[in-house]
Amino acid sequence: MLRQELKTKISDTKNDQGYIIDCSGLSMKFGNITALNGIDLKIEYGENYGLLGPNGAGKTTLIRILCGLLKPTSGSAVVLGRNMPDRANNYHIGYMTQMDALYNDLSIRENIRFFASLYGLKGKKREDRIDEVLDIIRLKDRQDSIVATLSGGMRKRASMACVLVHRPKLLFLDEPTVGVDPKLRCELWKYFHELNDEGVTLIVSTHIMDEAEHCNRLAFISDGRKLIEGTPAELKEYTRCDNLEKSFLYFSEGEHGRA
Numbered sequence: 190m191l192r193q194e195l196k197t198k199i200s201d202t203k204n205d206q207g208y209i210i211d212c213s214g215l216s217m218k219f220g221n222i223t224a225l226n227g228i229d230l231k232i233e234y235g236e237n238y239g240l241l242g243p244n245g246a247g248k249t250t251l252i253r254i255l256c257g258l259l260k261p262t263s264g265s266a267v268v269l270g271r272n273m274p275d276r277a278n279n280y281h282i283g284y285m286t287q288m289d290a291l292y293n294d295l296s297i298r299e300n301i302r303f304f305a306s307l308y309g310l311k312g313k314k315r316e317d318r319i320d321e322v323l324d325i326i327r328l329k330d331r332q333d334s335i336v337a338t339l340s341g342g343m344r345k346r347a348s349m350a351c352v353l354v355h356r357p358k359l360l361f362l363d364e365p366t367v368g369v370d371p372k373l374r375c376e377l378w379k380y381f382h383e384l385n386d387e388g389v390t391l392i393v394s395t396h397i398m399d400e401a402e403h404c405n406r407l408a409f410i411s412d413g414r415k416l417i418e419g420t421p422a423e424l425k426e427y428t429r430c431d432n433l434e435k436s437f438l439y440f441s442e443g444e445h446g447r448a
C-alpha cells in the first residue's frame with residue numbers, strides 16, 4: 190500500500206515540457222528468455238535518471254530499445270516525441286556502451302574525429318568540439334596516442350569523448366565510471382551535473398551504489414521488471430535503510446532485505 194503511494198507520488202511529478210522518455214508496457218523476449226517484462230517509464234527533460242539492478246536485470250536491453258537499436262516485442266517507447274525505433278532521433282542521442290567502440294589503430298583524436306564526422310561535424314567547428322571534449326576528459330596531452338597503447342581508464346575517457354562530441358540532448362551511459370580513478374570520477378560526475386544544468390538528460394545504468402547516489406531519480410530493475418522508482422533519499426527513507434544496496438534488497442527480496 191505504502192509502496193503504491195510512493196509510486197503515485199513520484200509519477201505525479203510531471204513537467205510542462207512532457208517527457209523525453211515515455212514507455213508503456215515494454216517487453217522484450219529473446220527466444221524463451223524474457224529480458225523485459227512490461228516496463229512503464231516516464232523520464233522528464235534534464236533529469237539524471239539511474240537504472241539500478243543486478244547482472245542480467247534488463248538494463249542494457251532497455252537502453253538499446255530507447256536508443257532505437259532493438260525493436261521491443263510489445264509495448265511502446267516514445268523518445269523525444271518519436272516512437273522508437275526512429276532514425277530521426279540518432280543525432281540527438283549519445284550512447285556509451287560497457288564495451289568501448291574505439292578503433293585500436295587510430296589515435297584518440299582520430300577516433301573522436303571519426304565519430305564527429307559520422308554526426309556531420311566538419312572543419313573548424315569539428316576541431317573546436319574535439320578540443321572541447323579532450324579538455325573535459327583531460328587527455329589533450331595524449332591526443333596523438335594510439336588507442337591500443339592506452340590504460341583501461343584512458344580508454345573509458347576516450348569513449349566518453351566520442352559520445353559527447355556531437356552534444357547529444359539525451360545521453361545513455363552504461364556504467365560510466367567503472368575503471369576510472371576517483372579524482373576523474375568526481376570530475377566526470379561534476380561534468381554530468383553541468384550537462385543536466387544545460388538541459389541534457391542523462392540515463393545511467395549501473396549496479397554501483399556510489400554512482401546511483403548521483404542520480405536525481407532511480408528505478409530498481411530486476412528480472413526485467415521495474416520494482417520501484419524514486420529519489421535516492423525517498424527510496425532509503427521508505428525502506429528505512431542507510432544505503433541503496435539494502436533498499437534494493439528490500440524490494441528484490443521483500444522484508445528479508447530490510448535493515
Ligand SMILES: Nc1ncnc2c1ncn2[C@@H]1O[C@H](COP(=O)(O)OP(=O)(O)OP(=O)(O)O)[C@@H](O)[C@H]1O
Nearest residue numbers: 219222223224242243244245246247248249250251
Ligand atoms: N541478444 C540477446 N540474445 C539473447 N539473450 C539476450 C540478448 N540480449 C540480452 N539477453 C538476455 O536478456 C537478459 C537481460 O540482459 P541485459 O544485458 O539487458 O542485462 P543487464 O541488466 O544490462 O546486465 P549487466 O548489468 O550484466 O550488463 C539476460 O538474460 C541476457 O542474457
